[in-house]
Amino acid sequence: MRGPRVAARALVGLALGALTAGVELFLLVLSALLMAYSLAFSRGQRTVPAVVADAAQAATELERWRLRRFLDEEGAADHGPLKALAYLVLRVPVGLLGGVVLLLIAYGAAAAIRLAVGWWITGDYMDGIPPHWWIVLYTAVAGLVLLFLAVQGLVGVVALEKAVARRCLGPSPLEEYERRIAQLSVTRAQVVDAVDDERRRIERDLHDGVQQRLVALGMLIGRARRAGDGDRAAELLRQAHEESRRALDDLREVAWRVYPAALDGEGLRAALETVAERSQLPVAIGYDVPDRPPHAVETAAYFVVCEAVTNAAKHSGAGRVVVDVAAPPPPPGDAPGGAPGSASGRMIRVRVEDDGAGGADPAGGGLAGLARRVAALDGTFAVHSPPGGPTVISAELPCG
Structure with missing residues (x-):
């Protein structure tokens, strides 16, 4: 079910993109006139009027939302008015192309329905003569081939939409490399910190657990050696044995928390x-x-x-x-x-x-x-x- 839903969302996104492309074409023409006026009368101090910059940014944000919502494409958010205008200049032809392909598919579907109704339901034949079987077969094959080409055209338009967005709004290769290097530097420092934290935790577990048990064990053995009474010595040795078992359990617990053997095996x-x-x-x-x-x-x-x-x-x-x-x-x-x-x-x-x-x-x-x-x-x-x-x-x- 995921495939049909994705295809339906992509069709809605392309249809919406065709509509916005028409609006953006008008916006670009108006922007060109305003920028020409600004260039002529501002003595070169400002080439992008504020109204043009704001409109281009708003249109670009709308396109980013459309790409994210319908075409599953996440675009970079950091772009200025010049990048936004460059993106609109490139994506308007792509959006209009998608609209043309959708219109061709709609026209072909309407023609196929009209032919099917005329041939098999109403009997409205051309020149009053029923079509031969080979005409029906030829028309069906030709229609399927054209439908396949049209669908591939839509796939190509979707790929173009994403490529234009990445090229115009995404980071440059150098920026991407710099971001990656900075991320790796931070990650490396974080790994060193994590290793140091783990070492401190192990030291704390050994000091507060195993070490205290071993100290108590040594004291019990020493008291047993100094005891003059055999029964008292036996009791102290019994306690020492219990303490050694608890120390071994604590040591196993620390080793298990450091790294469990089952994970390797x-x-x-x-x-x-x-x-x-x-x-x-x-x-x-x-x-x-x-x-x-x-x-x-x-x-x-x-x-x-x-x-x-x-x-x-x-x-x-x-x-x-x-x-x-x-x-x-x-x-x-x-x-x-x-x-x-x-x-x-x-x-x-x-x-x-x-x-x-x-x-x-x-x-x-x-x-x-x-x-x-x-x-x-x-x-x-x-x-x-x-x-x-x-x-x-x-x-x-x-x-x-």
């Missing part, structure tokens, strides 16, 4: 099931990823779920957590080289929702670290936690 699904088993809250796991994602994506998805579940158990007062990990199929043509059903070229979507009190702070240490980890993979991370809940933590991780 059995994969993300098994690691998430372990998170659900160890959680203090009931955790429902939904997992719909056909093939195993890349290792870095598995690791990031695991830590997003682990941190979200831990926060829900410690801070939210939630009674239940729902985890959903899925790899929806990419749009056609967006996954080059990926076999159907594979994770290559897809986005792994992670969503964790709890029914707690809400109010989670995205700038908090744990969530901020997750955001940096996801950003390092060119993914997106979001926290929606209004007061009263629910809290929804989501991430999208590219697998390419």
Whole structure:
């Protein structure tokens, strides 16, 4: 059902584009006259009158809305009046071309209906002679070929609409490279910060947990050695044995939080099931990823779920957590080289929702670290936690 809806939206967008192209053609003619007048009488100080600039900006914003709403094309928002005018000059012929193709399709459909009604319903034959079968076949084949060409023309107009918008309103290649370099620089610094935060957390867990247990264990063993009474020494050794078991449990907990062995061996699904088993809250796991994602994506998805579940158990007062990990199929043509059903070229979507009190702070240490980890993979991370809940933590991780 998605294909027909997309096609219908594209047809509406092209029809609306044809109408706006007519209005914009009148606007461009009027703008040319006003700019010529301004150039002639302003001594070259101002070549774009304010009314022209405002009209061009408004028309461009309307076209950006149309492209976004009907043709699924996101355009850059940073453009001045000259860029807006250049865009309108190029897109008006494209919009008018789309209108011509739509009119041809409408005319062809009307002609086909008239012929069908005349041949098979009313009997209104040309010269009163019924058509031969080969005439009907020839007309049907010719009509289908023309319809195919017209549809391909509409596809080409849609591609032209998007290309013109990207070329005129989007960033230049140099600007795109500079933006990417700046983004990578920030991401690299964030990864370093995330690693430092993780090291501090491990040190804190070892100092406050395992180290204290080992100190207590040493003290118990020392007291047992100094005890003169055999029963007292046996009791102290029993306590030391219990303390060693608790220290081992704490050490395993720290190691598991640093990196779970199941993630390497059995994969993300098994690691998430372990998170659900160890959680203090009931955790429902939904997992719909056909093939195993890349290792870095598995690791990031695991830590997003682990941190979200831990926060829900410690801070939210939630009674239940729902985890959903899925790899929806990419749009056609967006996954080059990926076999159907594979994770290559897809986005792994992670969503964790709890029914707690809400109010989670995205700038908090744990969530901020997750955001940096996801950003390092060119993914997106979001926290929606209004007061009263629910809290929804989501991430999208590219697998390419």
